[in-house]
Amino acid sequence: MNTNDQQQPVSDTASPGTGDASGKGKNGSGWIILLFFVIGLIGSLAGGWLFFPDLLYSEKQQPIDFNHKLHMGVVYEGCQSCHYFREDGSFSGIPDLYSCSGCHQYPQGTNPEEKKFIEEYVRPNKAVPWLVYSEQPDCVFFSHAAHVKGADMKCQTCHGKMGQTTHARPYQENRLTGYSRDIWGYNIARLGEPKYGLRMKMNDCAECHKKRTGHKGACFQCHQ
């Protein structure tokens, strides 16, 4: 993991340090206790961030291992065959079962994943409970039309190379907030490059807006 993480805990020394004066006045052992406390604090924070950065996240697998690369070769309209804009400007997001069942009424190949898909979802006509890597909290409003149509941005700008993957990567969920790791960053100190696509925290959205549209926007631009 990223060693830059260390920068965060170092600044923690500032606050306990200011409390020293009073301890010193009474007896010297206050110093020692504080020193050990600070060392311990820094040690465990750094240890956590450096060696167990994933402790905060639980991992889940997608219900079906979807192969983007393979499907891009068999559909006619590229990404739009499955991820399209509806007439009212809303974005279809992850395709519903209906988009798949046309081809997958019967097995197209011998892949066990496909067999599972047909038996567990297509035949019983049950929607696949996909996990959305980029899912924002409920109070956030995001507009694909504004970015893809209005600002002419590529999917890759925000989602990374998702469209060319052959396997669905595991979904990582923040144990505390329940949010996906994709929107909450790969790095607590927010240094270095994120692994997949762009970071999608509020400040990241606002940063690009400031750069591209000249203002960060009012709260209601992105909230509902």
Next chain:
Amino acid sequence: MKEEHGDKHTKRYGMVIDLDKCTGCGACMVACYAENNVPFKKDETDKLDSLNWIRIFQLTNGKPYPDTEICYLPMPCQHCDGIGKHGHPPCVSVCPAIATDYDDSTGVVSQIPTRCFGCRYCMAACPYHARKFNWWDPVWPADTKKYLNPNVSTRMRGVVEKCTLCFHRYQQARDKAYLEGREEIYESEYQPACAQACPTNAITFGDLNNPDHAVFKLKNSPRAFRLLERLHTNPKVYYLSSKTWVRRAGDNYLENESRPKSNRQKIHS
């Protein structure tokens, strides 16, 4: 997150409510509850802690029988512009958490409940009692949870909420405009639920800055007034009434009070 004012595309969404037409039926309130996932209690007889984003008041001229007159007055958040339209409504000025802000491009006063920590300064500052506090977590009886509007986030215990002029409908209208390559949205594309539900069309909604919108003309009607105008909150909700006592009640003049002069500099837009 403040920006420059005064560019010519700046909109000021607001409404004009014709009190001569309002029958007090409450359709606007019902529509608002359904549209905005406003929680309700099992027993709504105690109105003190009811939540509602638009409320109907009953005014009376206080005269005995043959001369008694009643007027119903629906009151949503007034989306104040503040003095000189500097985007400082009373609630926004006092919020210590920036959980509410003034959107310069639309004039809408937002409320971000996830940011709010429930100090309720804004409720104290609001002269219209337009803000409501969630004393409990919402309870959605039986399967009504499935009927919640997915475009409006639900709130939790301990936060303040209020009318947003159905801003999610503006967001959706913008989406459609982006898809069709339009800069502007049409008047009919963005209408709040209360305006659409009103059976007598008493509520008109639109951009107060746009001469093509119906509200533009209505707000300059000689019948028009705003609530507590003397406080200089500069609301974007206008009322129409042909009755003088209603217009007077709108500014809460006391029995023996003549219209104040020095206090009442006209803040028009």
